[in-house]
Amino acid sequence: MSGAKSSSAIETTGTAEAVRPYRGRFAPTPSGPLHFGSLVAALASYLEARAHRGEWLVRIEDIDPPRERPGAADQILSQLERLGLHWDGPVLRQSTRNDAYQDAIDRLLRLGMLRRCTCSRAALAALPENRARAPGEDLYHPAECVGIEPGLAGRHALRLRVPDRDIEFLDRAQGPQSGNVARTHGDFVLRRRDGLYAYQLAVVVDDASQGILDIVRGMDLLTSTPRQILVQDALGFARVSYMHVPLAVDESGRKLSKSDDAPVVALAGPGLQLAAALEFLGQRPPADLWRAGAAEVLQWGVANWRPDGFEGVTTRPVPDAGRREAAKQEG
Numbered sequence: 001m002s003g004a005k006s007s008s009a010i011e012t013t014g015t016a017e018a019v020r021p022y023r024g025r026f027a028p029t030p031s032g033p034l035h036f037g038s039l040v041a042a043l044a045s046y047l048e049a050r051a052h053r054g055e056w057l058v059r060i061e062d063i064d065p066p067r068e069r070p071g072a073a074d075q076i077l078s079q080l081e082r083l084g085l086h087w088d089g090p091v092l093r094q095s096t097r098n099d100a101y102q103d104a105i106d107r108l109l110r111l112g113m114l115r116r117c118t119c120s121r122a123a124l125a126a127l128p129e130n131r132a133r134a135p136g137e138d139l140y141h142p143a144e145c146v147g148i149e150p151g152l153a154g155r156h157a158l159r160l161r162v163p164d165r166d167i168e169f170l171d172r173a174q175g176p177q178s179g180n181v182a183r184t185h186g187d188f189v190l191r192r193r194d195g196l197y198a199y200q201l202a203v204v205v206d207d208a209s210q211g212i213l214d215i216v217r218g219m220d221l222l223t224s225t226p227r228q229i230l231v232q233d234a235l236g237f238a239r240v241s242y243m244h245v246p247l248a249v250d251e252s253g254r255k256l257s258k259s260d261d262a263p264v265v266a267l268a269g270p271g272l273q274l275a276a277a278l279e280f281l282g283q284r285p286p287a288d289l290w291r292a293g294a295a296e297v298l299q300w301g302v303a304n305w306r307p308d309g310f311e312g313v314t315t316r317p318v319p320d321a322g323r324r325e326a327a328k329q330e331g
Contacts, residue, residue, distance in 0.1 A: 022054025025212050026080075026087075027203070029061045030072035034079040036277070036318055037218060037248045043277045043301070044245045045216035046085050050298075051305040057210060058087040063094040063202050083270045084294035092210065094202050101197040104205050104235055105158060105190065113234050115187065116156040119145050138223075141186035155194075159187035160234060167226035172243040173311055174219075179226035188227055200224065204231040207240060216243045219314050220255075243307065245281065246316045253315065270294040274301070279319045282309025 026042045049056040058080065060073045077091065108114045121139065124130055129140040141159065164182040171177050190201040222244045232239055249255055274297040278285045283304060289297055
């Protein structure tokens with residue numbers, strides 16, 4: 001993707017959108033400290049916003065307590081500050097937004113766009129369509145529920161009724177995309193059986209509330225995009241622009257876990273971490289930048305930001321930050 005193509009998200013001819021300010025965001029889940037993969041997403045979204053002289057917001061997606069680690073949210077914010085990734089405005093925490101999510105649920109119920117579901121995850125996982133899916137992956141739900149389990153008659157999830165049609169969008173890094181949610185996931189959950197609101201609902205409601213129309217995030221969320229577009233359409237929200245950056249993998253192509261990523265982020269100073277993330281994103285930072293402080297690295301990154309450095313790239317190995325650190329120490 002060229003820099004001009006990236007700018008097309010906010011530069012159009014003869015429309016009001018030509019003058020709308022850019023507003024991006026970074027929205028981590030507090031399941032642990034910032035790791036290399038999340039650093040890449042944070043830096044890419046920051047640089048895209050600052051290169052457009054726009055705002056960059058931070059939102060903590062803490063709507064799933066079982067997945068959260070105590071203190072992780074504050075740790076992530078401290079890491080961002082140490083890296084010089086300073087955000088605009090207050091940090092929004094999804095745990096304070098239940099009323100907004102329920103308002104969206106009530107609206108969809110009035111429109112007849114939700115249906116009750118008592119299926120357990122175990123029952124869905126046993127379906128032929130789900131047997132090959134990886135643990136933790138979102139499961140396919142058929143057009144009808146698989147049956148009411150004993151003791152669950154009073155507990156139900158709410159699923160969005162999904163039309164059987166292709167959802168198409170242009171990803172500013174990965175090119176044209178198309179997905180049929182009815183065939184890949186079926187009707188999907190917006191409010192869980194335990195009463196918690198689903199990520200697919202909360203992210204759409206909060207992006208609309210915060211005026212976010214340009215989203216930069218990791219490739220692991222690309223498959224969520226058609227579902228989020230369906231929620232946007234159902235609630236009458238404007239569609240947003242997407243840019244998905246590559247996932248960090250090891251030399252064998254395996255996605256790095258948080259424990260694998262942690263040593264990379266823990267190395268030395270913030271300047272080195274940012275330079276490693278820039279190299280990962282194909283920005284080709286000069287050799288002397290690896291010895292610079294965070295402010296200088298970020299200044300160079302904004303001035304030289306080129307999303308075409310990762311155009312069409314879905315995965316990349318983590319740069320040899322250890323080698324760079326050794327060179328820095330020798331210098």
